Amino acid sequence: MRIPKLDEYKKKWNIESEQSIQLGLESMVQALEMLEHPEKELNVVHVAGTNGKGSTIAFLEQLAIAHGLTVGKFMSPCIVDVHDQIQIDGKPISEKELDYIFAIMSRAGLSGKLTDFELLTCAAFLYFAQNNLDVVLIEAGMGGREDSTNVVDPIVSIITSIALEHTKFLGSTIESIASHKAGIIKQQKPVVIGRLPQQSVHVIEQEAFEKESPLIALGDHFDFIEEDKIYTNDERGLSIQRLQGGLPGKHQGDNMALAITAFFELADFLTIAADIEKIREAVKKAKLPGRFEQVLPNVYFDGAHNPQSAEMLIQTIQQQFPNEPIRFVVGMLADKDVKTVLGILETVSDEFYFIDFSNDRAMPASEMMCLSSASIKAILSDNQAFFRQASTFNGKIFVTGSLYLLTELRGQLKNFKEDCGLL
Template identity: 45%
Template sequence: MEIKNFNKYKIKWNIESETVIKPGLETIQAALKKLGNPQDKHKVIHIAGTNGKGSTIAFLTALAKAHGLSYASFTSPSIVDVHDQIQINSIPVTEKQMDEAFSRMQGSGISGMLTDFELLTVTAFIVFEMMELDIVFIEAGMGGRLDSTNVIKDSVAIIPSVSIDHTKFLGDTVEKISWHKAGILKPNSQLVIGPLVEPAKRIMYKEAEEKKANILEYNKNFRIKNHQYIFKEYSYSNLYPQMLGRHQQSNMALAITSLLVSGFELFEPKVQSAVKSASLPGRMEKIGENLYMDGAHNPASVDALVETIREKFPNRHIHLIVGILKDKNYVYILRKLEEIASSFEFVNFQHERALNATILYELCLNSEKSITLDASQVDLKQYSENSVTIVTGSFYFIAELKEKTGI
């Protein structure tokens, strides 16, 4: 799976990597050792989970910014291209910084050792090592235990949610997937968890016991009640996130808790302004009047989207513009969306794993439906006057639509 605009750096600096997924840490650890282990320089908060990772990082970065901290983040997938996956103080990495990182890698002998995502992970660590930072936020690419980001010696770990996704690599049960996520927990450290289902919770507590680590659980050790955050002696009132959805309450609380246990002092007015300003491309992102984009690409995220639509837009005409990857549970996603949709527009988009829009059209039980053969032909303003339009299905689809329509 190609990382957009990453190849130009590989070609320029003559560094090879494979466009495959190979879970495991031995190779990336060997590559990082050749580079002097740049991943060990900074304090880290590491996030894994099926959904909620990006939103939690959005809250983390907003909180860090509001408190004048210098911070960096590594996230996936890209929204525009590779540069937005590596950010310093919420500013995408520059070509100059990428060139500096590749220049260091060129002479290290790591060419040909890594997959694309492993190479990108190494690039991020080198970019961060060149900076003086108070905190780094790292999002696991897939799973956790065997994900290339899991090379950090010490970190506070966050797991917002666990549900079924990436079954080819992580397994087909919540327990198997939870085992992968729990693997980011480091010995004698802190794990901050969201409202997990019981089987996932059991795996987390077992992992924590084995590693002599401490778990902080949402609604048990810390909570949000009547827009107030409460944890031990800490209390912050009047917290109103602009990101839509009930699940954002727990994501917000996870971010606050993990910064507190990382040793940072937080102040109520700054927490209030931070959670209000936190936003994330592709997560109920407001593009225009009555126009939103949300990358609901698996059962748990589409459940959250449908709940949010019911809560925020009752009795409104809901027009859905949909593009999905073929390796996702698209039948479940479609059936769930049919519960709230007034009309559908299924769109073909240019990705090697994109599902043909015709398949969705034929499966769809809604009578008001259409097919658009190219993302550039989508008219986002067509329905926005009288109805709520939501673009959903895949972050790759959202990214292409943004690019082709110039939003």
């Protein structure tokens, strides 16, 4: 899928780049040399993982801002268009600023040397370096070891979760996936990890041992007790009570704990004092588009694109909307475990609408419908009419399956902004 509005800048500045996915760092290293290595000027927190990256970064961003730090953020995919993938203090890069960055990349001679994502990664590094930020939060695009973002030397790395994903590129076993994620661990720099599958733990531990990197594990060195809303950190001998995160769902407690733990490492590096009351206030403010996000009356976006995130979505639905009727609108990439995801979603609903969207890797709606066991199912052809009627539904509608789908639909639903005041 093309990144919305990226082509406008490429065309204006006569920069060619490939839309395809290409793992490996050689092109990035060469490009950054041509740009005089802006990435070396950044204080980076590098985040990889199958699920939870965006949420963890959302918590971290608020924690940093609450302590008076200026914060850059590079994430994917986009929410609306290319600008919101590169942000400072929650504000997307402006057209004027991105135009200036592309002018620099054009003069440096980057045309024809990178993929779209690599080009955008270079743009983010340049933008952040020019603004002399206190900290930059970088989300790995795919895997970790050979992802274009893995040219940074972070203050601390975070691996949120590990499950089968992108098997065509990352391998078909948990151990292979773990090896890719472990690649973001850097020499003698701490790594904070979530609750990982047992078969992946030894891979992470071995990498950390070889890199002489302190390994700080959720459930071993720190934890979050959901029932009591308490964060504990044995390494630091502290606990924080009355923690209430701004993102719904029990699983978000783990992401919040990862962010708090990483923030302590960041605060140590920057020699600032972490304030408990500021931490409490900060985590309440965390928000993330596409994660249990209400976009219209009765309509929610959630980018549950694999079995693990689908399970989390179901748990949150059962927690937030017990006994309410649920409808799903689903669009997924063909390289995902579509049948398993549908089976999980079908545990709370028997009504599904399948939707086509503009992505070369998207599974046709007709094929998704064939994989579904729901008794009420259809292909959604008139999106506007469907969502116009959503306000009269006596339950909740969840649009899910792919963040690329959410990006496309978000643009279509702008017409509802004045009516609903939610978009």
